[in-house]
Amino acid sequence: MNDITQTTPQAPRKAFIVRVNPGSPIALAHNVIGIGWDKLEEPNPKWTWGQLKQKIKTAYPEYDGRGLGNVAGSIERFCLESGGMNIEDYVLMPVERGFHVGIVKSDVKRCNPDLVNKAPLQWQRDVEWLTKKGAIPRGCVDNQLEIRLKSRQTCIDASDCIEHIQKALNQESYKVIPFNDRVRESAKEIVKQELYAINDRRLEKLISALCVNAGGKVLPKKDPMPGDADVQAEYPVMVGNQEYFVRVLYQAKKHSGTSNHQGIQQLINRIKSLSENEGEKNRNIIAYKGCLVTTASSVSLEAEMKAADVSAEQLEIDIITLDELADWILDAGISDLNV
The missing domain is CATH 3.40.1350.10 (Trna Endonuclease; Chain: A, domain 1)
Known part of the structure; x- marks a missing residue:
């Protein structure tokens, strides 16, 4: 694999949710996280938002309007310096009824052809998975993080959920949060906004x-x-x-x-x-x-x-x-x- 971006770790630690289904078993087995769009030329970490959208439009003429913006947003967050993902950030990978958590350990790399044929993970980062023994059930996390995990975008920023992520990782055993606790947590956020x-x-x-x-x-x-x-x-x-x-x-x-x-x-x-x-x-x-x-x-x-x-x-x-x-x-x- 050839490195195609040169980013440096930044503080404080951030968090991103990356949806790779159906490639999650491959991602876990090979200690990576990735996104697709294999027709896209090698992303330049210095691309501006406008340049990125034009490159995507060239590779995928069928993308337009809101769809183009969503794709560009995911690629920017995962690949470009302006997107924010760095080494040592958290990455969350949703799976059926749960999610895995890992720590990003490399800059963006092009996936080798054999692996691309198994899963749509053209652009990758190495990851140290913290939950290899089993996914964390979604019912064991606070409402804010659970709602964020339902996003259908490929890559989104979840840095405002860092506290909830760390809380989930620190659980000795995963227990579903009772209904009344979930309601109170949601109500508390509303009260704080007021x-x-x-x-x-x-x-x-x-x-x-x-x-x-x-x-x-x-x-x-x-x-x-x-x-x-x-x-x-x-x-x-x-x-x-x-x-x-x-x-x-x-x-x-x-x-x-x-x-x-x-x-x-x-x-x-x-x-x-x-x-x-x-x-x-x-x-x-x-x-x-x-x-x-x-x-x-x-x-x-x-x-x-x-x-x-x-x-x-x-x-x-x-x-x-x-x-x-x-x-x-x-x-x-x-x-x-x-x-």
Whole structure:
């Protein structure tokens, strides 16, 4: 075989689904993955999208419109530098009722003629198959990946499913995910999409509703003090026959990506102000706590460290990010949150 492309490994690792039926037994036996289109001249990794489509049209005049675009997309992802597949990326190969997972180990190569006669795998990459003992059942993976595996295109990008792929590979034994878990996973993705679009005011109302659902009493906002808290709620705690309260201050941040430490510092300042306020000292409050609620998927290291450091001052600051907020909403019950 002669190498026809020169690509280099890139980080982070990506994932691609390549449909080779009926050539999957050959692909497994020879540790390869491949695509067809044997009439196409050797792909140049530097071809532009327009050049690729013209080369395909020359080799296959019958392709046109959307069909031509789909073929070009598969070849680009598998063969060209612009497509994204590189050494050490994951490759998934669907088979009946399941799929195999491998790691790409070479650049694109032309298949030898004997192998082409057995399976339509004209353009190949070497693969280290991780599932030679048996395919992973589709029912054992999350909805997002299962839906992606149903695509009829020859080669598609599935890099957004990396977490689901690794989760499937780490299973000691493959168990079908229960129906209720699948429904919850799908619902959680919908909730997260809605949280991306929510505005600041509605986010505060949502947190207030969640507090009430959890048994808290939401307090009206007071005159400005040092620091900030968008929502304050008190939760009753019985000590003997005496009722006391834990006040939790929530700082809502409508962020994407990563939230910084600012919200944590605002909570610290407000809690200290309340603790030092004489009026507050006369109430039956046994503890003040803070909670940063953000629609971001993570918080900065500085934010995590600041939240951890205040424990020495006997202050407790929790952090709820997008994933945990979606779980909180689902646990509370969407029908009970009238926001």
